[in-house]
Amino acid sequence: MEEILKEQLKKPRCLLVAWPGDNLFELKGLVYTLGMDISDCFWLNKVDIQPAYGMGSGKAEEICAHAKAVDSDCIIMDFELDPTKQRNWEKLCHLPVFDRQEVILRIFAERALTKEAVLQVELARLEYSLPRLSHMYGDLARQRGGSYGSKGSGETQLELDRRGVRERIHLLKKELDKVIQNRDTQRKRREKTNIRKVALCGYTNAGKSSLLNALTSSEAFVENKLFATLDPLTRKLFLSNPDYETTEDFSKGPVSKGHEILLTDTVGFISNLPHSLVNAFRSTLEEAAYADLLLIVLDSSDPNVFLHYETIKDVLKEISADEHEVIIVLNKIDFYNDKGSCNTGIPLPEGITPDENISSETNISSDAREITADQFTLTKLENQFPSHIKVSTKTGFGLEELKKELFKRLFR
Ligand SMILES: Nc1nc2c(ncn2[C@@H]2O[C@H](COP(=O)(O)OP(=O)(O)OP(=O)(O)O)[C@@H](O)[C@H]2O)c(=O)[nH]1
Ligand SMILES: [Mg+2]
Numbered sequence: 001m002e003e004i005l006k007e008q009l010k011k012p013r014c015l016l017v018a019w020p021g022d023n024l025f026e027l028k029g030l031v032y033t034l035g036m037d038i039s040d041c042f043w044l045n046k047v048d049i050q051p052a053y054g055m056g057s058g059k060a061e062e063i064c065a066h067a068k069a070v071d072s073d074c075i076i077m078d079f080e081l082d083p084t085k086q087r088n089w090e091k092l093c094h095l096p097v098f099d100r101q102e103v104i105l106r107i108f109a110e111r112a113l114t115k116e117a118v119l120q121v122e123l124a125r126l127e128y129s130l131p132r133l134s135h136m137y138g139d140l141a142r143q144r145g146g147s148y149g150s151k152g153s154g155e156t157q158l159e160l161d162r163r164g165v166r167e168r169i170h171l172l173k174k175e176l177d178k179v180i181q182n183r184d185t186q187r188k189r190r191e192k193t194n195i196r197k198v199a200l201c202g203y204t205n206a207g208k209s210s211l212l213n214a215l216t217s218s219e220a221f222v223e224n225k226l227f228a229t230l231d232p233l234t235r236k237l238f239l240s241n242p243d244y245e246t247t248e249d250f251s252k253g254p255v256s257k258g259h260e261i262l263l264t265d266t267v268g269f270i271s272n273l274p275h276s277l278v279n280a281f282r283s284t285l286e287e288a289a290y291a292d293l294l295l296i297v298l299d300s301s302d303p304n305v306f307l308h309y310e311t312i313k314d315v316l317k318e319i320s321a322d323e324h325e326v327i328i329v330l331n332k333i334d335f336y337n338d339k340g341s342c343n344t345g346i347p348l349p350e351g352i353t354p355d356e357n358i359s360s361e362t363n364i365s366s367d368a369r370e371i372t373a374d375q376f377t378l379t380k381l382e383n384q385f386p387s388h389i390k391v392s393t394k395t396g397f398g399l400e401e402l403k404k405e406l407f408k409r410l411f412r
Contacts, residue, residue: 126165130165
């Protein structure tokens with residue numbers, strides 16, 4: 001009995017496969033978020049693109065044998081697998097084989113809660129699945145999606161034939177258009193009020209929703225997993241005028257007590273977001289493009305924070321928001337010091353610039369994550385972003401300073 005229970009509770013194990021020199025930290029985080037275990041990582045020693053498997057057949061056989069030797073339930077590639085290669089792999093290994101795009105789609109499918117997110121994710125999944133509709137080695141009972149720890153929204157649609165799927169895609173697009181139009185109307189209404197808008201942007205799990213909650217005393221969904229937020233959530237925030245109490249010079253007119261602004265949380269950024277998802281979430285991501293100022297939230301305790309920053313810049317460029325005024329917020333500063341205060345003052349070692357020596361291996365997700373906040377990362381961050389603001393949404397450290405800075409940037 002105990003054995004059966006153990007077997008049922010066992011997380012699916014996957015073998016990760018990457019190109020030479022690839023950094024697997026992101027895929028690992030995604031895989032943990034999906035509730036899977038990693039049996040091993042396999043780095044290819046050269047790029048040798050061949051039509052059948054995307055690499056030589058000898059290498060493909062070696063990978064299949066290794067997957068079985070380390071007791072894997074599936075194989076995940078850190079690169080894109082087209083439908084034909086995917087089928088070839090599955091025939092060769094008799095294991096499910098998929099790519100990071102499918103991992104991300106599964107995570108999004110698990111997390112979509114609101115109508116818009118559900119529609120967007122379903123559309124992205126169907127577009128991804130359409131060319132993959134043929135069943136795994138002829139077994140009609142086993143179709144893609146819905147196993148390995150994810151509920152796989154959209155699997156009912158996958159049972160439809162291609163035409164059915166195309167019709168469903170058409171319908172979804174029409175429905176989404178309505179939702180997007182609705183949001184545009186709301187946005188235009190907000191624009192008319194002339195109220196300033198600030199968007200929280202950052203890599204997934206940096207603490208954007210936590211910051212929104214801490215600043216506005218609201219309750220956006222927060223979780224130590226990737227892509228906790230799929231919908232933009234907007235809250236009002238009152239910024240007091242720091243000069244109101246102290247000013248004695250009213251010669252330039254009355255000094256206001258402060259101003260209300262709108263603060264919007266956004267979906268977390270990640271590198272190489274599948275194209276279908278970039279399109280699907282474009283309207284969500286575009287909340288940042290319409291803002292007057294961006295708060296770029298960085299997890300200062302994550303050694304990969306510099307790679308995250310590069311990703312943020314890329315995504316902002318893609319949505320034409322890279323010229324916006326920004327404030328860099330270094331969050332999770334409590335990892336450095338219980339009191340939340342942190343002034344390392346440690347100079348960088350000679351010859352090291354802030355961009356160099358980026359640590360490449362870490363698990364960014366949940367339970368498996370080891371916090372390795374090291375002063376070196378923080379010092380590099382301080383050097384790269386001299387006008388940053390340090391905060392901890394956990395201890396409240398830095399929040400008042402952040403509000404003052406926001407006021408200064410928006411109203412002076
Ligand atoms: N120690 C510490 N943990 C924090 C802090 N801010 C956020 N966290 C934790 O970081 C995890 C992610 O926080 P979220 O606010 O969900 O992050 P997010 O950027 O909104 O993530 P996505 O919605 O997935 O993009 C949660 O477990 C939070 O409790 C902080 O200042 N200190
Ligand atoms: Mg969030």
